[in-house]
Amino acid sequence: MTPHNIIRFIFWILLAIILVISLMPAGEAPTIFADDKLNHMLAFFTLSLMARVIWPRAQAQTLFIMLMAFGGGIELLQLSLGFGRVADWIDFGADILATGLGIAAGAVFNSIFRKRSVAE
Numbered sequence: 001m002t003p004h005n006i007i008r009f010i011f012w013i014l015l016a017i018i019l020v021i022s023l024m025p026a027g028e029a030p031t032i033f034a035d036d037k038l039n040h041m042l043a044f045f046t047l048s049l050m051a052r053v054i055w056p057r058a059q060a061q062t063l064f065i066m067l068m069a070f071g072g073g074i075e076l077l078q079l080s081l082g083f084g085r086v087a088d089w090i091d092f093g094a095d096i097l098a099t100g101l102g103i104a105a106g107a108v109f110n111s112i113f114r115k116r117s118v119a120e
Contacts, residue, residue, distance in 0.1 A: 004054070011050045015070070018043045022074045025084040040091050041098035044071060048099040052106020056114075060103050071095035 001009075021029050031039050044067065051063050071092055079087035 007050060008054050011047070011054055014043075014047060014050070018047065019070075019074065023077060023081060023083060023085065026086075027084065036088075036091065037094040040071075040094040044095045044098035045102040045105070048102030049106045049109070052103050053109055056106075056110045060107065063103055064099055067099045068096060071099070 032042060033039050047070075048063065048067055051058075051067065052060070055063065075087040075089065075092050078085035
């Protein structure tokens, strides 16, 4: 298994984990930070950074829209499923900000990696 395939596998696992945690009852969901917005930002920054590294030729706007659809979908599911979760559009705003930053960081990573590959 190549490093690229490992990162792709981890991306899909992380995406599934984020979905499951997002739909768990609020009191049972594991967190890293005490502030919910920071947890959202960590999740979506990581997803978008990985997506940009995995699919370097994809348009940034396409990745952004797909991850925003995922984040918005989570908020809509929280609104409709009633597992003690509340849809919060400020959470969605944190997702948007973190996704933009993650895609930019991924582009920088790809640029550096591409320059190193050409130099070697």
